Amino acid sequence: MEEILIISGKGGTGKTTVSASLADIVSPQHKLVLADVDVDAANLEILLAPHVEHTYPFMAGKVAVIDQDACIACGICEDVCRFDAVQQNEDGKFVIDSAFCEGCLSCVHQCPANAIETKVHQSGEWYRSASNYGVLFHANLYPGEENSGKLVTQVKEDARKFGEETQADFLLIDGPPGIGCPVTAALNGVDAAVIVSEPTLTGFHDMRRAKETADFFRIPTLLVINKSDLNPAIRDEMLVFSAQKGMALAGLIPYDEEIVHALSARKPLTQTLPERYHPLFSRIWQDITTTVCSAI
């Protein structure tokens, strides 16, 4: 099973639109497993209309909670906390803001009054769903929660295990924006990363950072340029960059305001605008498989 991850650096360049269209192209020909690991803004389900079959609680790390009856207000917990999670409120009481607690439990170990307890809390859920394009693994991290990287790993490991058990041909993963912990967790162990970018100074800037991050983990990369005719000069610079860095070009998608409207149909672009986009995404998929297979 080959694992292909879609990332971008900059958000909103079209990762999910590309993922859904590829799913639509690939699923009639190959056995496909899908994962959406953009766990704090999971959108692939909007286009693939999955039917949730199993829901699992995501029990993230621990958080520390101060027992106010036992607390002697010495302030040692505030001193040892490196995440600014402990604060003294107006009444002079020390409280832990769970949004900032990383669960290191240093305060629990150092508290001279043994007044700090550990609690495990649910910070999201993940799902195994059926869809017309294959089984989809996706998740929902509750707003403001930590440990998105851990949830990414959870969803991906589950999808990978399922794919191996059912002898799937491809695992297609819709990734998160940025280059932080969800992205590094998503990159871990994939066969190729497709970077979806756009010919804007910001898109190019973030594409370079995404490429560096993939290089850091030695993952082969391909480039898709969305809105490719928006700024031909920047597009050409991106093409030169990708050629210099040995990043294969998988495809160019034109600037098309119809795409924004077509999304409201909540279906892959290859279905809502088939004449325009079915052939284009078929070629993109061909280029991806050529690169992935030659890298292996």
Next chain:
Amino acid sequence: MVITIASGKGGTGKTTIAANLAYVIAEKHPQVTWLVDCDVEAPNAAIFLNPELSARKAVERQLPVINPYECTACGECVRACEYNALALAGGKVLFFKELCHACGSCTLICPEDAISETAEQVGMLEQGRSGNLRFAQGTLEVGFSSPTPVIRSLKKWVLPENRKGVFILDSSPGASCPVVETLRGSDFALFVTEPTPFGLHDLKVVVELNRKEFQLPAGIVINKSGEEDTLIEKHAQAQGLPVLMRIPLSRRLAEAYSSGKLLVKEEPALKEKITRLFKTIQGRTKEEAVWKRS
């Protein structure tokens, strides 16, 4: 006054709004208006503002160093580490840097005082000026997974205790820890969205985050506005959030954006809209902002 620009979904125009808003405010309130780029994974505001940077500061984290001569391999540190960054093997403590959260728990718990700490750079902070506007940004080093400490250090470095001035914070997309870190302590949250099912879905998440954690006064900007706006309007109304501004879907604006131009310089009408937007925000924040030079 601190205004955070967030969105849930990426690419909806946070940086566009942040940079243009800051530029317009700085014309009225020179030298006390700041644009602070808190999207440390993909910092982009500088592309539109071309600031002259005058100060830099590294963000470091403290990693444990185990002194093998003093370590008795008692295993206290290994048991204390919640991230499995320490392991005991062959009478030695092994350290796995990638898993370490730099919490300092092991250093404090070691009964032999055999653990000291060494600094490792995880990001860089920079500040400077772009004309009348002051500017600061943080950049996460490639390969490091934790943006939160960089954002925290950036805010500590730039925001004065008394909050004199206007601070526009450009947040990262999503609704997890980096966004929480950016929103914390703000006076107003401005959510930039687009009228697509994606925009709506992710807007809901970040609105819920604000409702649950901060209850900041907030408003919505609809970018790429058009026929489908009702999608966002319905949700905005249900949540009691005002739609404060719309920017139409336009290839011309997209092209100006692509080459790093400030839209207010291209479109006088937009400049007026943004001036009004800021007035509305001022009216909606509880505290009167203090404009005097500090």
